[in-house]
Amino acid sequence: MRFTEDRVPGLLERAFDRLLLRSARVAAVHRVSDRFRLIDLEGDALQGAAWAAGHKLQVKVAGPFTARTFTPIVFDAVRGHVRLLGYAHGAGPGSDWLRRVQAGDACQVFGPHRSLALGDLAGPVVLHGDETPFGLAAAVAAAMGARAQPRCVLTGRAQSIQQARQALKGRGVPASCIVAKAYWAPGKTGMD
Ligand SMILES: Cc1cc2nc3c(=O)[nH]c(=O)nc-3n(C[C@H](O)[C@H](O)[C@H](O)COP(=O)(O)OP(=O)(O)OC[C@H]3O[C@@H](n4cnc5c(N)ncnc54)[C@H](O)[C@@H]3O)c2cc1C
Incomplete structure (x- = not known):
């Protein structure tokens, strides 16, 4: 099996990895394109994990202790299979790993x-x-059912979320219909 780095992890790093x-x-x-990668992971250690749509998964992209966060599209805890869609925006350990x-x-x-408190996910949902x-x-x-009141899920860049939240509030959308989670912000690294 190939490791994505030539580096040999130290004792402390190995103990941390084994435990956590x-x-x-x-x-x-x-x-998928120049910047998008659809990645399938598999392994017995993925079996039995508790997952719901919107949960996050941190991937060790470099060492030691350098992880970046992704949102699985699929997490099959019976088979031990995960699918991620990663966007390599530019320079950073996460983008480097994706490439x-x-x-x-x-x-x-x-x-x-x-990560995101999506509740029962009975749709419709507006995703920003x-x-x-x-x-x-x-x-x-994949997880949605039928529901009368739309839920607004705001993600991505922190500042865009703020603007969208204010715009929705200004149009009378109740706060209880909005869930938000920043995925990145200019100048911040490795948000999770
Ligand atoms: C809960 C959660 C779930 C996420 N799920 C996904 C997912 O499923 N797929 C996915 O592709 N990403 C996802 N992200 C975002 C992803 O974790 C970051 O884009 C990633 O950490 C960037 O890693 P990096 O090492 O390349 O850059 P970093 O070292 O983290 O950042 C370096 C610089 O790049 C900027 N930057 C970071 N991300 C972006 C971006 N997307 N566009 C422009 N500039 C950026 C930072 O502000 C910083 O200035 C998620 C983030 C969170 C918090």
Whole structure:
């Protein structure tokens, strides 16, 4: 199995990884476009995890202790299979990992953990965001039922979320219909 780095992890890093991370392997990488990668992870350690649409998964993208956060489109805890859609925006350990990752690579993940409080996800849902929540959109679409009142899910760039929230408020959308989670902000690294 290929590791995405040539570096040998130290004792402390190995102990941390063993205790807290799930080991998986990259089953497939599909280059959707120049910047988007659809990535399938699989492994016995992914089995039995509790997951719902909107939960986050942190992937160790470089070492030591450097993880970046993604939103699984699918998390099959029976089979031990996860699918992510990653957007390589530019320079950063997460973008670098997305560009170099290959089928057969070893991969370690932390989670899944709760992120957006989406409730029962009975639709319709209005999703606001940029390239980063495309995976969330796919997960939400797959989990939706029928519901009378639309829910507004705001994600992506922190400042855009603020503007969208104010615009919705100004149009009388109740706060109880809005859930929000910033996925990135200019000048901040590795948000989770
Ligand atoms: C809960 C959660 C779920 C997420 N789910 C997904 C997902 O499913 N797919 C996905 O692609 N991303 C997702 N993201 C966003 C993703 O984690 C970040 O874009 C990623 O951490 C960037 O890593 P990096 O190492 O390339 O850049 P960083 O080292 O984190 O940042 C370097 C610089 O780039 C800027 N930057 C970071 N992200 C972007 C961006 N998207 N566009 C422009 N500038 C940026 C930062 O502000 C910073 O100035 C999620 C984030 C969170 C918090």
